Every structure is written in C-alpha cells, then in structure tokens.
Amino acid sequence: MASAAHDDIDILTKAKRALPRDYTPSDDEEYMSPRQLNYFRVLLLEWKKSVVAASEGTLQSLQDGPIREPDLNDRASSETDWGIELRTRDRQRKLGAKIDAAMRRIDEGEYGWCSKTGEPIGISRLIARPIATMTVEAQAAHERREKISRDD
Template identity: 35%
Template sequence: MKKKNFKNSLNLLFQAGLQPYKQKKNEKYMNLQQLKHFKIILETWKKKINKIITKNVFNIQDKSINLPDPIDRASQEEEINLELRNRDREYKIITKINNTLKRIENSTFGYCITCEIEIGIKRLEAQPIANLCIDCQTLSELKKKQIYR
C-alpha cells in the first residue's frame, strides 16, 4: 500500500513537471520557493480531477439508456452509482485542495493545525492536502477507531 501511495505522489509530481523538493542546508521551512512548489502540485492535481469529473459526466449521460432487460438495467445503474460515488469523492478532494491553497495564501500551510509543528516536506509531497503531523494524524485515527467500534 505504501508503495502505491509513493508511486501516486511521484506521478503527481511528474504531471506537475516537478522533481521531489530537495531542501537546502539552513533553508527556512515553507519559504516562497517551497510554497510555490506545493501550489503547483495542488493546482495540477485540481486540474486533473476536474478533467476526470468532466469526462465522467459525459460517460454517465452516454450510459443513461433505458434498457429493456432488468439485469442489464440493474448493471447499468450500479455502474452509474459507482461513478457518482467516485465523483463525490473527487469533489471532496477538490474542497480539500481549495482549503489547502487558502492555507498557502494565509501562510499556515505546512504546519499541523493541532500542534502547529512542521508537517515535513516529504509528507506533504506524498499527501499535499495533509494538515496534521504524523503524531496528530495517528492520534486522530486512533480516536476514530474507538468511536466507530
């Protein structure tokens, strides 16, 4: 699973025309160059998702044919429901991307919203919409597991 996430984050960097950010010695965390790097990544990701959403809308419109066979109709409805769920997930990601872009503008990007420590460049490249450090994210996931048990 980690390899897949790493591969996806590298794919996103590649699509943005970027290489993984190499932090220079004594470089200030979240300087203008780093913020620009992440802004390009986020905007590229957002454009990619918008293209997928647009393509899926046309796919749903093309598939909405009234089929006489109930089994074919049920299969078609299931495919459309799956695409609608995917589109909903993509809209949620776009909302998170927009919120992250606002955090870049407000100079709060790269810092944990809970404890305000640095999230880290490598973590942000792997998950650009991350707003919690590893420790706070782990704690949040443990709390969710306890609540939903």
C-alpha cells in the first residue's frame, strides 16, 4: 500500500514539473486570488493528465493477456501482480474523481476553504495535497472520529 501512495506522490511531482516556474503561490498574497486559483487549476489539470497516462499504462498491462504460467509459483506471482495492478487502477480512478471534484470547487469558488470549518486550508497544504478539502486540524479530528467509530 505504501508503494501506491508513493506512486501518487510521483505522479503529482511530475505534474508540478510541468507548471511554469515563474510563479508559486505564497502566503504573502491575497488568499485564493485569481492567480492562485489559476495555479491550482493548471496543477490539477496536469495531475489529471499524469493520472490518465499512468492508468493507461496499467490498463495496457492488464490487457496483455490472461495468466498462462505453467509453474504454479509463477502463476501465483503473476496473479498477485495482476491484483496489485487492479488495486492501482482503482486508486487512480478514485484520484481522478477527487481531482474533478477539486476542479468543480475552483469553478464554484469553494476551493481552498475547509468543508467543515470554512477556514482557509492553507497554501502549503494545497501545494502538498491539491485535492485537500479540510484543514490539517479538521482532517485530524475527522480521522480520530473515524478511528473511534471503527473501534466500536
């Protein structure tokens, strides 16, 4: 699972490399100004392109054919690899939906604001995780509540 999260970070890093180098949002300017929103819109679009390209690679790998390994150990290994590819594809599908939701929030003027508290999420958090919907504090509280309800 750590590998899939690492892949998501790699894809985001590649998307960030495609951005113009002459601007990075900062806390010194008006929060969610048109220039910042445009930066995040471009970042999200580039990230989506990277996710689609990665998912096409996963699909190609899955379409290479059925598992026909004569050795049982080789077949088991191939089936495990196929399962990992399917989980990766599902993660990519979910990530694409989250990117689309972030784009809608930009269009609706809600991007950058916490869905729970209404406070600014923060530039540094959005640069690190452009699909974030909550502040770090609200996210931590949400995860604590989720853990408690799972433990019950």
